[in-house]
């Protein structure tokens with residue numbers, strides 16, 4: 631089984647969540663699935679759904695956060711991409727074995743027991759990459775998000791299957 635499942639989210643650092651929603655929610659028409667304060671990360675975040683992935687808007691809530699320093703240095707901009715993975719601990723070991731520089735060699739336990747580890751941008755063409763393993767606890771905390779991602783996934787699967795059946799049938803007719 632491959633370790634990487636899909637892009638979970640792309641995170642954008644913003645100065646103000648409401649202002650940013652003016653574009654991401656109102657102009658683009660994306661649906662907000664969650665807005666929450668994350669005191670651990672000294673930030674407030676908003677998630678907007680884009681199919682099987684999300685856009686995460688992150689605003690620093692105090693000067694303690696790395697996000698705050700990033701915002702000061704780079705201004706509002708893309709901050710990281712997050713890959714959902716299977717078996718995060720084994721994956722980290724494999725990456726370390728391949729000489730990949732990890733910011734976290736042990737996953738950090740976040741809200742709802744979610745497991746997170748960052749790969750250093752030096753090893754990823756300048757992109758900060760977050761690895762994330764979904765846990766059962768988190769599924770319970772965010773049922774609507776999990777449900778809608780699952781429904782979208784299943785409906786895509788159905789389309790793919792019926793498309794491939796259709797193309798097989800038309801090949802047979804030739």
Ligand code: ZN
Pocket residue numbers: 639641686710712760
């Ligand atoms: Zn993230």
